[in-house]
Amino acid sequence: xxxxxxxxxxxxxxxxxxxxxxxxxxxxxxxxxxxxxxxxxxxxxxxxxxxxxxxxxxxxxxxxxxxxxxxxxxxxxxxxxxxxxxxxxxxxxxxxxxxxxxxxxxxxxxxxxxxxxxxxxxxxxxxxxxxxxxxxxxxxxxxxxxxxxxxxxxxxxxxxxxxxxxxxxxxxxxxxxxxxxxxxxxxxxxxxxxxxxxxxxxxxxxxxxxxxxxxxxxxxxxxxxxxxxxxxxxxxxxxxxxxxxxxxxxxxxxxxxxxxxxxxxxxxxxxxxxxxxxxxxxxxxxxxxxxxxxxxxxxxxxxxxxxxxxxxxxxxxxxxxxxxxxxxxxxxxxxxxxxxxxxxxxxxxxxxxxxxxxxxxxxxxxxxxxxxxxxxxxxxxxxxxxxxxxxxxxxxxxxxxxxxxxxxxxxxxxxxxxxxxxxxxxxxxxxxxxxxxxxxxxxxxxxxxxxxxxxxxxxxxxxxxxxx
Amino acid sequence: xxxxxxxxxxxxxxxxxxxxxxxxxxxxxxxxxxxxxxxxxxxxxxxxxxxxxxxxxxxxxxxxxxxxxxxxxxxxxxxxxxxxxxxxxxxxxxxxxxxxxxxxxxxxxxxxxxxxxxxxxxxxxxxxxxxxxxxxxxxxxxxxxxxxxxxxxxxxxxxxxxxxxxxxxxxxxxxxxxxxxxxxxxxxxxxxxxxxxxxxxxxxxxxxxxxxxxxxxxxxxxxx
Numbered sequence: 001x002x003x004x005x006x007x008x009x010x011x012x013x014x015x016x017x018x019x020x021x022x023x024x025x026x027x028x029x030x031x032x033x034x035x036x037x038x039x040x041x042x043x044x045x046x047x048x049x050x051x052x053x054x055x056x057x058x059x060x061x062x063x064x065x066x067x068x069x070x071x072x073x074x075x076x077x078x079x080x081x082x083x084x085x086x087x088x089x090x091x092x093x094x095x096x097x098x099x100x101x102x103x104x105x106x107x108x109x110x111x112x113x114x115x116x117x118x119x120x121x122x123x124x125x126x127x128x129x130x131x132x133x134x135x136x137x138x139x140x141x142x143x144x145x146x147x148x149x150x151x152x153x154x155x156x157x158x159x160x161x162x163x164x165x166x167x168x169x170x171x172x173x174x175x176x177x178x179x180x181x182x183x184x185x186x187x188x189x190x191x192x193x194x195x196x197x198x199x200x201x202x203x204x205x206x207x208x209x210x211x212x213x214x215x216x217x218x219x220x221x222x223x224x225x226x227x228x229x230x231x232x233x234x235x236x237x238x239x240x241x242x243x244x245x246x247x248x249x250x251x252x253x254x255x256x257x258x259x260x261x262x263x264x265x266x267x268x269x270x271x272x273x274x275x276x277x278x279x280x281x282x283x284x285x286x287x288x289x290x291x292x293x294x295x296x297x298x299x300x301x302x303x304x305x306x307x308x309x310x311x312x313x314x315x316x317x318x319x320x321x322x323x324x325x326x327x328x329x330x331x332x333x334x335x336x337x338x339x340x341x342x343x344x345x346x347x348x349x350x351x352x353x354x355x356x357x358x359x360x361x362x363x364x365x366x367x368x369x370x371x372x373x374x375x376x377x378x379x380x381x382x383x384x385x386x387x388x389x390x391x392x393x394x395x396x397x398x399x400x401x402x403x404x405x406x407x408x409x410x411x412x413x414x415x416x417x418x419x420x421x422x423x424x425x426x427x428x429x430x431x432x433x434x435x436x437x438x439x440x441x442x443x444x445x446x447x448x449x450x451x452x453x454x455x456x457x458x459x460x461x462x463x464x465x466x467x468x
Numbered sequence: 469x470x471x472x473x474x475x476x477x478x479x480x481x482x483x484x485x486x487x488x489x490x491x492x493x494x495x496x497x498x499x500x501x502x503x504x505x506x507x508x509x510x511x512x513x514x515x516x517x518x519x520x521x522x523x524x525x526x527x528x529x530x531x532x533x534x535x536x537x538x539x540x541x542x543x544x545x546x547x548x549x550x551x552x553x554x555x556x557x558x559x560x561x562x563x564x565x566x567x568x569x570x571x572x573x574x575x576x577x578x579x580x581x582x583x584x585x586x587x588x589x590x591x592x593x594x595x596x597x598x599x600x601x602x603x604x605x606x607x608x609x610x611x612x613x614x615x616x617x618x619x620x621x622x623x624x625x626x627x628x629x630x631x632x633x634x635x636x637x638x639x640x641x642x643x644x645x646x647x648x649x650x651x652x653x654x655x656x657x658x659x660x661x662x663x664x665x666x667x668x669x670x671x672x673x674x675x676x677x678x679x680x681x682x683x684x685x686x687x688x689x690x691x692x
Contacts, residue, residue: 278683281571288569289652292567296651308556320647323621324647324649324657324661325655325657327660327661327664328655328656328657328660331660351648352648352649352650355648355649356649356650356651359649359651359653363653363654363655366655367654424654
């Protein structure tokens with residue numbers, strides 16, 4: 001990880017932000033402390049100077065000016081590190097004792113920098129300043145001053161402790177940020193590389209997800225994996241459908257070509273030509289029907305048709321379908337029966353499509369059943385569900401194949417000669433889905449039972465009468 | 469009949485024009501929607517055939533403009549493959565629709581049916597074909613004076629055939645008008661119902677009224 005990359009990491013940014021905030025807070029605290037401390041120490045120096053002055057004034061009063069001179073000489077000599085100044089002048093301004101000179105008398109407190117005091121300029125610290133005060137004594141004037149060295153020393157200690165503390169905090173903050181960033185980096189890299197692999201075509205790649213710990217990255221990884229699985233399924237379905245379409249259309253196209261070629265070579269007269277062309281048209285119509293079914297399924301899946309939904313009595317739909325197909329079934333020696341519950345079975349839907357749905361199911365049964373076919377349609381309302389079962393006595397569908405046959409163009413291998421375009425059940429599924437209905441294939445022992453579950457619409461009887 | 473064809477695809481337009489002219493109609497062809505609407509408003513046509521997708525102005529808008537101007541000329545829409553939603557829209561404004569590709573016989577049958585569609589007020593209470601009589605009010609059918617019992621849907625089927633007496637009605641037209649079905653059943657639904665109807669109105673009598681037009685549909689006729 002380069003520095004630039006590192007700075008882009010969330011954890012590092014967070015750590016940096018908190019470090020800066022902490023530094024600002026500590027800085028404010030430091031400033032407050034400094035002001036407080038400076039004031040406090042200055043006060044102490046002042047009172048120390050005042051105490052010295054008081055003691056010296058007492059000596060002057062008690063033992064006289066000469067004794068004071070001796071004491072001041074001693075004091076001035078014994079000053080360590082030049083952190084105090086003394087100057088004793090007599091009334092004529094002559095120096096009697098002290099470690100400085102050339103300081104004119106003044107009223108009250110004054111702060112004198114060391115460089116203004118030539119006698120002691122080379123001693124102590126050049127930054128020293130002296131809090132000083134003149135006092136009148138019996139035979140002259142006394143100057144006493146205390147240095148501010150303590151203040152500067154305390155400041156330095158404060159600065160050092162706060163500075164090191166801050167440095168340490170920043171170091172810990174940044175280090176933990178980098179540590180966290182590196183730790184999640186690996187997982188983010190995993191996610192990124194998985195997504196790159198998927199977009200480059202390895203559709204089955206998934207993000208490795210750890211066992212128990214459920215942090216936000218795990219959640220993202222799991223959701224991403226779920227999405228990838230869903231997308232993979234969709235893509236596979238689309239691929240499968242395209243392959244199936246190609247196969248499904250190649251066969252009739254080749255047959256059509258054969259028909260035309262044979263006619264071209266062998267037809268002896270106009271009648272034979274005509275019949276070949278009629279034949280070709282029939283074959284083409286069936287190809288067109290396949291395309292139409294496909295387009296219809298796509299349109300159904302787009303869902304715009306839902307806008308036209310109205311309240312429909314499913315019983316009347318089924319009655320119509322039965323009326324339409326009964327003669328066909330009877331002519332084949334079979335039976336088409338319906339056991340419909342009492343009372344209407346209302347749902348919101350598209351009548352035309354529902355008729356097509358049941359027509360497709362009946363035609364499917366007709367195509368696959370050996371005579372005599374027996375088709376039974378029943379409606380049962382339970383709760384908010386309308387369950388419609390279309391059952392026949394045909395060969396049924398093996399359990400393993402049931403999911404497959406609902407897919408577009410799927411046809412069980414041995415059934416492939418039975419005709420139809422292999423989209424009948426797909427149309428059924430598409431129409432059912434548009435109506436929020438589920439489609440389930442079950443065993444009718446023997447035969448196939450297609451169970452459709454529609455969400456029903458509770459209707460009052462008078463409303464249904466009004467509609468009629 | 470005078471027929472206006474508004475179709476931008478030259479091949480389809482030529483195909484339709486040639487066929488309709490051969491069938492004895494007078495045909496005008498226009499290639500875009502803007503000219504199409506002007507032409508339809510300025511001349512008196514028996515049938516207007518509109519493609520849904522047209523340059524400048526689509527078929528649906530032309531139909532709306534025509535209807536808004538008070539024209540009741542029958543309109544037949546030609547729609548692209550598989551446009552079930554478009555078809556529903558088209559039927560709201562137009563009178564009939566046909567999905568491309570279509571057999572010419574289908575188009576011709578529909579144009580004929582549209583062009584001579586009687587206005588509602590002119591509809592008779594009774595329809596006749598040869599010795600067959602249909603009473604639309606009492607729903608009684610007799611042939612040669614003998615009463616024939618028909619189921620409701622058989623009656624509707626016969627009524628549609630008789631109303632189009634002398635004209636071919638196609639299998640698809642029957643599915644749409646009699647059963648309100650707008651998809652193509654794979655089984656011989658129409659054939660079976662026609663054969664049941666024939667068993668009642670034709671078989672007991674010497675003269676067969678319902679004729680099969682091979683590859684196209686059916687026809688009911690006075691004359692043998």
